[in-house]
Amino acid sequence: MPTRNSPDLIVVGAGVVGAACAYYAAGCGLSVTVIDRGPVAGGTTGAGEGNLLLSDKEPGPELELALLSTQLWQKLADQLPPRIEYEAKGGLVVASDAARMQALRTFATAQGLAGVSAHEVPADRLHDLEPHLAPGLAGGFRYPQDAQVQPALAAAHLLRASGARLRLGEEVTGILTGSHGEVRGVRTTAADLHAPYVVNAAGVWGGELARLAGVDLPVLPRRGFVLVTEPLPRVVRHKVYAADYVADVASDSAALQTSPVVEGTPSGPVLIGASRERVGFDRTLSTRALRRLAAQATALFPVLARVRAIRTYAGFRPYLPDHLPAIGPDPQVPGLLHACGHEGAGIGLAPATGLLIARLLTGSEPPLDMAPFAPDRFLSTA
Template identity: 55%
Template sequence: MSRIETADVVVIGAGIIGAACAEALSASGLRVLVVDRGAPAGGTTAGGEGNVLLSDKAPGPELDLAVLSRRLWPELIEALRAELGDEAARVEWEPKGGLVVATDQDAVGPLAILAEAQREVGVEAVELTPDEARAMEPHLTEQVAGAVHYPGDAQLQPVLAATAMLAAVRARGGEVRGGAEAHGLVFDAWGKVAGVHVGRETIACDAVVNACGPWAGHFSVAVGAPIEVLPRRGMVLVTGPLPHVVGRKVYAADYVAAVASSNVDLQVSAVVESTATGTVLIGSSRQRVGFDEALQVEVLRRLARSAVKLFPVLAGVPVMRTYGGFRPYTPDHLPVIGEDPRFPGLWHASGHEGAGIGLAPATGRLLADLMCGRESEVDPLRFKVDRPAVIAEVRT
C-alpha cells in the first residue's frame, strides 16, 4: 500500500479509542490515517485489564455511553470476523458478568441504592445474599455482607481488540503508522484545519482527531487548543497460571467511589478477575503523580492485601509480573468527545480514564455520527469540548 499523503481524517493515537474512532470513520466511507508516536496499542491500552463494565457507573451520560458500547461490542466483533476472518478478529471476548461485594454492613445500603438506580435505566443488577454470592464464587471471603451480580459486565483483550480495528482500517484503504509523531496543525485562510505535521511530512486532511489518551492534554497545548486531560496512574498485579479460582470480575463495593473520586492521594480498591490463560489480574489503584513511572512497592503491597481480603485463597500465590499505565482523566470524570469550537476540523476523543476499553465502540460511533452529520444514539452535549471542566477559557 502506498503511503497516504492526503486523508479525509488523521487520527492521532493508535490506542483503543483512536482505533475505535478510526474504525467507525472508515466504516462511514472516510479515508483514515492513524498515527502514533509509539507502537499501535502500545500505551495505555496495553496496560488495561480489558473491562467492559456497566456495574461501576451511576445513571447519567457515562452509563448511557457504556450501555451503547456493551451492545456494540459483540456486533462489532462479529462484523470484524466477517470482514477480516476469525484469527484477525480474535479479541478473547468473555461476557462473564461481574460481582460487586460489600464486606461490611455499612456498604450494603449504598450498594443496593446504586443497583436500584441502575435497574431504573435498564441495567440488569441482581442483589444477592452472602450465601448466594459465595455459591457463585466459592473462594470468596466469608466476610460478605451483601453483593450485586451484573450479568452484562464483560472482558476482552484490549491489544487484540485495537489491533483488529486497525486492521479493518487498513483493509478499507486507510493506513496506520507507528513511530510517527504529530506535532502541529495546518489551517486554511478561514482558520479551519487543513493538515497536520507528522514527523517531517505534512499530511493534508479535512479533520484531525486528538485521541492521545493521557497525552491528549499535551497535544492540545502543542496545537494551541488546550483541554484539561490529565494522567492518572494505575497498577495491576498478575499471578502465575492457577486452577479455576475466580469465575467473573469481582470487586469491592468501594471501587465505585474510587472511580468517581477526584482525590489526588493514592486510592486502592480490590478488583480480582481471571483471564483465559488462567492468570489472575489484581487491581485497582489510582494515583495523580503526573507521568512518574517509578515503581512504588507500597502500592503493590496494598493491591495484594486488598485482593487477599476478598479472596483469601490468593494468600501466598506467586506474582508473575506487574504493570502500570496512565489513564486519561478529566476533572468532571466524563470523556471529551466532539469538535473543538476554537478550531473547526479539530476533534477530541479522550478523557475516558479507566473505562476506555468499555466505552470505545460507542465513542467511535458518536464521533463518526457527529463528524458525518448523523443523529447520534446518545446525547453528545455532556461530552462536548467547550464545558467548564475541560476548557480553561470557559471557567474564567
C-alpha cells in the same frame, strides 16, 4: 496541500479509542490515516485490564455511553476474530458489611431504572458464583452485562478491520491550519500530512495535542498498577470487586487510593487492581501500592495468598476534572475533534466514542445527547 491520496481523516492515537474512531469512520466510507508516536496500544490501552463495565457507573451521561458501547461490543465480538478474547462473564460487586450492602442496593436500584441489569446475591449464595471468596461478606450484586476483552488485541483488530493506513513511530509536532484557522492536517517528525479533519485520540497526551492547536484541554494522567499472577485454573470466574471501588472511581483525590478488583483471564493469569493516584507521568514502581493491592486481593480471595505474582505493570488513565470524556468538535479550531479523557473506562467506552465521532463527521444524527461530552466545557484560548 491536499492531494488525491490525502485521507478524509487523520486519527492521532493508535489505542483502542483511536482504533474505534478509525473503524466506524471507515464504515461510513471515509478514508483514514492513524498516527502514533509508538506502537499500536502502546499507551493506556496496553496497560489496561480490558474492562467493559456498567456496574461502576451511576445513572447519567457516562452510563448512557456505556450502555451503547455494551451493545456495540457484543456486535464487534461477532465481527472481529475471537482472539480479542471477548468474554461476557459478568461482574460481581461485594459488600463487607450491612451498611455497604445497603449502599449497593440503593445504587443498583437507580441503575436498574436506567437500563442496567443487577441481581442481588445474598451472603449465603456468594460462593455459588465464586467458590473461593472469603467468608463473612454481607452479600453483593451480580451484573450480567459486564464483560472483558484483551485490549491490545481489540485495538489491533479494529485497526485491521478499518483498513486505515498506519503511521507508527511518528510523533505529531504541529497542527496544520488554513487561513481561517481550520484544520488542514498535521506535521509529524517524518512529514506533513494533509486532511480536512483530525481526531485527538491521544489519551493521556490529549492535552498536549490540543495545545499544539492552541487550545486547552485539562487532561491529566492518573497512575494505576496491576499485579499479574502465574497462570491458574479458573479460580476467579467473574470480575469481582469491593463496593469501595465505585467511590474510588468517582474520587477527585490525587492521593493513592486502592480497592480490590480481581478477575481471571482466559489464558490463566489473575489480574489484580486497582490503584489510583496523580503523580504526573512518574512510572516509578510503588511498593506501597503493590503491597496494598496484594493484601486487599488476598483478603477477598484467600486462595491467592499461596499464588505467585509474576509481574506488575503501570498505566496512566486520562483524567478530566468532571470524570467525563471530551467527545466532539473543538469550538475554536474547525476540523479538530476530540475523543479523549475517558479515564479508566476508555476500553469499555471506545465503540460508542468511535460511532459518535463517525456520526459527527458524516452529519448523521448521534444516537445520544452529546452535550455532556462537549469539549467546550473546558476549552479556552491557550
